Amino acid sequence: MIVAGLFALAILLLVLGFEMLLVLGLPGLMIKEIWFDRLPDIVIGQKIVGGINHSTLLAIPFFIFAAELMASGRIARDLTTLVKAFLGHRAGGIGHTTIGACAAFGAVSGSAPATVAALGRIMYPELIKSGYKDRFALGLIVSSAETALLIPPSITLIIYGWLTGTSITGLFAGGLVIGLVLAFAFALYVMWDSYRMGREATPAPSLRERMRATGAAGWALGLPVIILGGIYGGIFTPTEAAAVSVVYAVFVEAVVYRELTFSGLFGVAGRAAVTNTVIFILLGMGSLVSYFITLAQLPGLVIDFMQTIEANWIVFLMIVNVLFLVAGMFIDPNSALLVLVPALYPVAMTFGIDPVHFGLIVCLNICIGMITPPFGLDIFVASSTLEKPVATIIAGVWPFVLINLATLMVVTYVPQLSTFFPELILG
Amino acid sequence: MIAFLRAIATVERVLLASIMIAMTLLYSGAVLVREVSDELYRELAWVDEATRWLMVWMVFLGLGLALEQGKHVAMTSLLATFSQGTRRMVRRAIDLVGLLFSLAIVWFGWDITRLVLGTGQVSPTLGLTTAILYLALPVGFGLLALRYLAGLLGIQERALEHEHPERPS
Amino acid sequence: QEFTARIGHLESPQQARHQGLEMVADLVAERTDGAVVFELYPAGQLGQAREMNEGVQLGVIEGTVSPAAFLAGFNPAVSILDVPFVYPADREEATALRTGAFGQAVLDSFEPRGFEAIAIWPNGRKSFTSNKPLESVEAFEGQRFRVMDSPVLIEQFNAVGASAVALPFGELYTALQTGVVDGQENALDTIATMKYNEVQENLLVSGHGANEDIVLFNPGWWASLPQEYRDVIVAAFDEVRPQVEEIKEASQEAALQRLTEAGMNVRELTDEERAALRETMYPRARDAYLELAGEAGQTIVDTYEEQYADVTGE
Numbered sequence: 055m056i057v058a059g060l061f062a063l064a065i066l067l068l069v070l071g072f073e074m075l076l077v078l079g080l081p082g083l084m085i086k087e088i089w090f091d092r093l094p095d096i097v098i099g100q101k102i103v104g105g106i107n108h109s110t111l112l113a114i115p116f117f118i119f120a121a122e123l124m125a126s127g128r129i130a131r132d133l134t135t136l137v138k139a140f141l142g143h144r145a146g147g148i149g150h151t152t153i154g155a156c157a158a159f160g161a162v163s164g165s166a167p168a169t170v171a172a173l174g175r176i177m178y179p180e181l182i183k184s185g186y187k188d189r190f191a192l193g194l195i196v197s198s199a200e201t202a203l204l205i206p207p208s209i210t211l212i213i214y215g216w217l218t219g220t221s222i223t224g225l226f227a228g229g230l231v232i233g234l235v236l237a238f239a240f241a242l243y244v245m246w247d248s249y250r251m252g253r254e255a256t257p258a259p260s261l262r263e264r265m266r267a268t269g270a271a272g273w274a275l276g277l278p279v280i281i282l283g284g285i286y287g288g289i290f291t292p293t294e295a296a297a298v299s300v301v302y303a304v305f306v307e308a309v310v311y312r313e314l315t316f317s318g319l320f321g322v323a324g325r326a327a328v329t330n331t332v333i334f335i336l337l338g339m340g341s342l343v344s345y346f347i348t349l350a351q352l353p354g355l356v357i358d359f360m361q362t363i364e365a366n367w368i369v370f371l372m373i374v375n376v377l378f379l380v381a382g383m384f385i386d387p388n389s390a391l392l393v394l395v396p397a398l399y400p401v402a403m404t405f406g407i408d409p410v411h412f413g414l415i416v417c418l419n420i421c422i423g424m425i426t427p428p429f430g431l432d433i434f435v436a437s438s439t440l441e442k443p444v445a446t447i448i449a450g451v452w453p454f455v456l457i458n459l460a461t462l463m464v465v466t467y468v469p470q471l472s473t474f475f476p477e478l479i480l481g
Numbered sequence: 482m483i484a485f486l487r488a489i490a491t492v493e494r495v496l497l498a499s500i501m502i503a504m505t506l507l508y509s510g511a512v513l514v515r516e517v518s519d520e521l522y523r524e525l526a527w528v529d530e531a532t533r534w535l536m537v538w539m540v541f542l543g544l545g546l547a548l549e550q551g552k553h554v555a556m557t558s559l560l561a562t563f564s565q566g567t568r569r570m571v572r573r574a575i576d577l578v579g580l581l582f583s584l585a586i587v588w589f590g591w592d593i594t595r596l597v598l599g600t601g602q603v604s605p606t607l608g609l610t611t612a613i614l615y616l617a618l619p620v621g622f623g624l625l626a627l628r629y630l631a632g633l634l635g636i637q638e639r640a641l642e643h644e645h646p647e648r649p650s
Numbered sequence: 651q652e653f654t655a656r657i658g659h660l661e662s663p664q665q666a667r668h669q670g671l672e673m674v675a676d677l678v679a680e681r682t683d684g685a686v687v688f689e690l691y692p693a694g695q696l697g698q699a700r701e702m703n704e705g706v707q708l709g710v711i712e713g714t715v716s717p718a719a720f721l722a723g724f725n726p727a728v729s730i731l732d733v734p735f736v737y738p739a740d741r742e743e744a745t746a747l748r749t750g751a752f753g754q755a756v757l758d759s760f761e762p763r764g765f766e767a768i769a770i771w772p773n774g775r776k777s778f779t780s781n782k783p784l785e786s787v788e789a790f791e792g793q794r795f796r797v798m799d800s801p802v803l804i805e806q807f808n809a810v811g812a813s814a815v816a817l818p819f820g821e822l823y824t825a826l827q828t829g830v831v832d833g834q835e836n837a838l839d840t841i842a843t844m845k846y847n848e849v850q851e852n853l854l855v856s857g858h859g860a861n862e863d864i865v866l867f868n869p870g871w872w873a874s875l876p877q878e879y880r881d882v883i884v885a886a887f888d889e890v891r892p893q894v895e896e897i898k899e900a901s902q903e904a905a906l907q908r909l910t911e912a913g914m915n916v917r918e919l920t921d922e923e924r925a926a927l928r929e930t931m932y933p934r935a936r937d938a939y940l941e942l943a944g945e946a947g948q949t950i951v952d953t954y955e956e957q958y959a960d961v962t963g964e
């Protein structure tokens with residue numbers, strides 16, 4: 055009864071336009087005072103700060119800063135001119151480029167929000183210029199960024215590997231396949247959308263135009279070269295790469311192009327900081343709410359339920375998916391990972407499910423949690439970096455959620471898709 | 482009051498930009514130092530922690546400014562359909578709830594700051610009291626409370642989420 | 651259910667620490683007729699190590715079992731356990747130190763810091779892995795190892811001319827793969843669980859560092875327990891300790907076998923190398939410790955060195 059009341063309150067606050075930090079924080083405080091009144095109040099401060107004070111989150115402010123620099127300077131323009139010179143004439147070219155760029159960025163970063171932050175500012179204006187609808191463009195960016203969690207390196211898969219003792223290489227190999235499958239599914243949707251919207255191929259730009267665009271983008275192309283080269287060359291970690299990309303962007307915009315002034319840099323840094331605040335305060339509030347969900351020991355109830363209905367593996371995996379889907383709607387998906395996997399993994403093993411297969415089902419669910427409302431971190435990141443209302447993004451994202459769910463069903467019930475490549479590698 | 486709020490916003494902007502730039506310099510600087518000399522890099526074990534603490538402070542220091550600029554995530558599509566008068570009423574309700582909530586967090590945040598200071602806990606590599614980390618809570622939510630108060634008193638009308646102008650790109 | 655303790659820790663449910671805690675929880679429930687209940691939260695569900703330790707201090711949770719390495723910020727005196735070769739290779743000699751005057755001195759150092767520390771549990775010994783050869787003590791020179799943020803551990807590597815790079819655990823696998831660092835140190839089962847063998851060539855089974863867990867309770871909650879329940883809890887942790895060590899040993903052996911089968915170049919530290927490494931690493935790491943822990947540290951070092959000589963007959 056009280057649960058339903060709090061839920062109704064949260065929905066009411068949400069639709070009335072209360073700031074999301076209040077929508078999460080106010081019920082959080084009330085849960086604390088109603089059910090955990092003997093817990094010292096300091097837990098509130100501890101969890102809000104604890105949800106933010108993570109080394110693994112550091113890449114996000116750096117990528118937001120870098121994206122802000124590039125988008126307000128020349129690098130983004132040069133890069134998109136280049137992409138258009140080679141792919142812009144194809145029907146769906148820019149849409150496919152967005153998916154490809156997100157997948158490539160995913161090979162650098164293990165963070166979906168960082169991918170939205172870094173690529174959203176660059177690709178969104180191009181998608182709009184190429185005639186994509188606002189909602190479609192937003193949905194495409196937000197969803198394509200998910201592939202960062204599947205394509206290695208992936209912190210989500212590393213955490214799963216640690217929790218369960220599954221081979222990280224196996225998970226990475228499977229994650230690569232599933233990430234590409236997901237990207238392919240999105241690409242098909244872009245093709246269908248292009249057909250439906252009557253976007254047609256235009257004559258290809260001449261070789262001369264392409265050469266000119268390539269030449270102009272020389273400095274901009276240095277960015278992916280430095281990031282990828284630095285990481286795979288063992289010079290820095292992905293988080294450090296994010297900071298280095300900021301320095302490189304400042305160097306190119308200020309020293310090479312001489313367009314960025316000191317006060318300009320200061321303004322961009324301040325805007326990036328506010329964008330970061332808006333995203334991270336929700337991580338803090340989300341951490342508060344998920345703490346109480348952990349203390350309520352809900353996963354135990356679900357496992358008891360599964361035992362009473364004597365589920366088989368098909369039903370079990372369906373319940374796992376529903377559980378993650380619901381959890382992912384309301385709490386930070388990575389918290390769901392920590393709470394649900396230790397409870398569910400032993401049950402999965404009794405059904406003889408392959409650990410890599412189970413890991414990829416979980417990871418894909420985490421991806422979906424990033425884009426499902428009301429608590430969809432990637433939606434918030436897109437909303438604040440692109441300055442678009444949350445409602446517009448949600449309206450654009452739902453077809454992609456459906457594609458995701460269809461992919462999830464295939465991944466869940468065709469185990470070979472997850473396991474053939476890891477088995478090939480690990481023998 | 483308006484002048485006071487403007488002055489605060491200026492200070493916040495300068496602090497936020499400085500922190501963002503300092504984080505970048507610290508983190509990328511450490512990479513450079515590691516490439517140059519492992520000896521020197523040994524002295525920089527505190528960089529990760531310092532950068533994280535700066536990030537935490539940046540997040541909370543930005544709360545008030547983000548509200549003033551209408552940047553906080555909110556679903557305002559229903560609100561936008563209301564009449565002028567209803568909308569104003571709802572906004573005052575949001576301001577009131579936001580003010581009370583922020584003040585509560587100021588209170589809880591101050592409490593944990595004080596307690597952690599008392600335990601003598603220090604960070605492993607910086608050697609500074611962890612209370613500094615938690616102090617960001619009362620300060621940040623204090624700045625947020627100030628903006629909600631200004632809204633409640635009708636001193637400063639903040640922008641609806643989708644009302645702020647599109648940025649040139 | 652008169653007394654409930656929420657106990658959080660970082661390890662996964664399959665690991666020795668959690669299994670030991672489950673045994674303790676059963677014993678305690680049985681011997682107090684269900685009056686004392688331990689609710690266990692593994693895998694960092696209640697937060698990171700720092701948050702859980704702070705939570706125990708401030709009464710947010712009742713207990714935690716924390717690696718000593720994560721407690722330096724709360725009680726610098728505990729870092730004595732980070733000093734390389736703090737325990738002799740022999741298990742029984744190590745147990746004598748852990749449960750004797752030295753162990754008690756370490757537990758006592760938590761009292762003024764706002765913790766009730768009631769037991770030290772062994773959690774394996776660390777070994778070195780690297781993509782560069784680890785054929786001799788000299789081979790360490792110029793190599794880059796990842797460490798946790800601890801001045802004592804950093805000094806351990808400085809002593810042999812290697813560099814210590816403080817990286818978050820979550821980034822370690824990728825950092826080893828791409829070569830940001832050459833090597834790392836961890837218990838064998840951690841190396842196997844995290845599959846570092848996939849990104850590391852050489853393993854030196856050195857057992858140089860002790861992974862020790864400190865069992866901590868909130869002093870207020872502890873004081874609220876009747877004396878007989880406190881005795882039951884302390885006895886249970888004591889009783890389960892050898893079993894935890896056995897589980898850990900078994901998982902270490904299984905891990906070593908897996909790592910060998912996975913094709914790692916495995917080598918055990920010889921007694922001479924062990925003596926040479928201790929002679930090089932111990933004094934410098936101890937001095938770094940003393941700088942950190944001050945007077946409280948000096949008392950512990952004195953107790954330690956006296957008992958160490960006693961136990962080993964050196």
Ligand code: NA
Nearest residue numbers: 160202205207
């Ligand atoms: Na990735």
Ligand code: NA
Nearest residue numbers: 382423426429
């Ligand atoms: Na979600």
